[in-house]
Amino acid sequence: MAVHTVRSLATHLHTGTSRNISPSHRNPNAAIRLSYRSPKLRRFISVSSSLREGNEHGKENSVRALEVKNIPEESPLLPKALSSNQLAEPVSNGSRVRVAYQGVRGAYSESAAEKAYPNCEAVPCEEFDTAFEAVERWLVDRAVLPIENSLGGSIHRNYDLLLRHNLHIVGEVKLAVRHCLLANHGVNLVDLRRVLSHPQALAQCENTLTRLGLVREAVDDTAGAAKLIALEGLSDAAAVASAKAAEIYGLSVVAEDIQDESDNVTRFLMLAREPIIPGTNKLFKTSIVFSLEEGPGVLFKALAVFALRQINLTKMESRPLRKTPLRASGGLKYFDYLFYVDFEASMADEVAQNALRHLEEFATFLRVLGSYPVDTTML
Numbered sequence: 106m107a108v109h110t111v112r113s114l115a116t117h118l119h120t121g122t123s124r125n126i127s128p129s130h131r132n133p134n135a136a137i138r139l140s141y142r143s144p145k146l147r148r149f150i151s152v153s154s155s156l157r158e159g160n161e162h163g164k165e166n167s168v169r170a171l172e173v174k175n176i177p178e179e180s181p182l183l184p185k186a187l188s189s190n191q192l193a194e195p196v197s198n199g200s201r202v203r204v205a206y207q208g209v210r211g212a213y214s215e216s217a218a219e220k221a222y223p224n225c226e227a228v229p230c231e232e233f234d235t236a237f238e239a240v241e242r243w244l245v246d247r248a249v250l251p252i253e254n255s256l257g258g259s260i261h262r263n264y265d266l267l268l269r270h271n272l273h274i275v276g277e278v279k280l281a282v283r284h285c286l287l288a289n290h291g292v293n294l295v296d297l298r299r300v301l302s303h304p305q306a307l308a309q310c311e312n313t314l315t316r317l318g319l320v321r322e323a324v325d326d327t328a329g330a331a332k333l334i335a336l337e338g339l340s341d342a343a344a345v346a347s348a349k350a351a352e353i354y355g356l357s358v359v360a361e362d363i364q365d366e367s368d369n370v371t372r373f374l375m376l377a378r379e380p381i382i383p384g385t386n387k388l389f390k391t392s393i394v395f396s397l398e399e400g401p402g403v404l405f406k407a408l409a410v411f412a413l414r415q416i417n418l419t420k421m422e423s424r425p426l427r428k429t430p431l432r433a434s435g436g437l438k439y440f441d442y443l444f445y446v447d448f449e450a451s452m453a454d455e456v457a458q459n460a461l462r463h464l465e466e467f468a469t470f471l472r473v474l475g476s477y478p479v480d481t482t483m484l
């Protein structure tokens with residue numbers, strides 16, 4: 106079988122070649138994906154590491170080619186996705202909000218989308234990029250994407266994509282992630298040799314998987330691993346995925362709560378084409394990204410604009426400035442960074458506006474990614 110080369114839409118756009126988001130978006134049964142389709146059967150294809158752009162995709166280089174063959178179009182395993190007549194419908198006309206997420210049915214991201222937008226139509230996308238672009242091109246109304254996990258840390262790929270795309274953060278949602286080990290019926294712990302899952306999920310279960318002596322294999326998402334095991338009828342492999350994925354793909358739960366800490370939480374961002382109007386009626390958070398000149402104490406000064414005003418910072422992440430990674434200064438070459446900061450204040454607050462005006466005085470670049478209500482459901 107020929108494996109279709111899938112490249113991110115962003116790559117095509119950035120190299121100037123335009124391309125539709127997916128030939129399959131006209132098919133009411135098709136997920137948003139960049140994939141080969143045959144008229145009667147669809148093949149789910151994700152790319153092997155050799156086709157990927159290395160760490161661009163934020164995935165381990167050990168990602169394996171995953172092919173699930175010849176699934177009938179009407180299979181209940183297939184996610185329901187975009188139909189062309191839905192594309193024209195605005196959110197406000199009573200139709201369900203369409204929310205893009207990365208992964209297949211049963212992924213944690215799908216649960217996050219449903220928590221963020223109850224009763225929404227969750228639309229699966231193969232890549233994070235695809236979810237961003239689905240919103241930008243009005244194929245869906247929102248995207249819900251993971252940004253950090255309490256055990257595994259930041260999802261760097263999505264930090265980079267926030268800057269590359271022009272969407273706004275309109276909310277956040279925290280999801281308790283409870284991993285299970287899923288296998289085909291009749292397969293026991295002792296039969297298992299390998300375990301398939303999303304790299305983040307594998308990392309979150311590091312201790313258990315080491316104790317069980319299982320060889321890790323990274324795939325695109327947790328539910329995709331469950332689906333593969335079910336469709337291929339594997340008897341030596343298990344998936345790290347949700348109990349919901351076990352139900353959807355007809356697997357049994359061999360072990361429950363296998364994450365390294367019982368409290369395992371992933372924070373997701375809700376993204377939209379338009380920003381929301383920030384309020385002061387509830388607890389708000391603002392996310393920004395900026396870069397600075399090189400020099401002693403510059404980062405200290407940048408952070409002081411918040412400290413001086415008693416504004417609490419909740420998250421900070423630095424990412425390389427890809428286009429100009431090294432900057433010469435005083436005969437030395439320094440790495441250049443982008444700093445992503447979340448702070449607890451609304452852009453409607455004068456104090457937040459003053460802090461950003463102050464930061465602008467010496468930042469070489471500054472962008473507000475969004476000002477949105479804090480998810481207090483887990484406080």
Ligand SMILES: O=C(O)C(=O)C[C@]1(C(=O)O)C=C[C@@H](O)C=C1
Binds near residue numbers: 215251282303305326
């Ligand atoms: O694979 C999934 O189920 C996902 O939704 C992705 C993802 C992630 O990217 O972090 C989301 C939540 C969990 O932390 C593990 C994996």
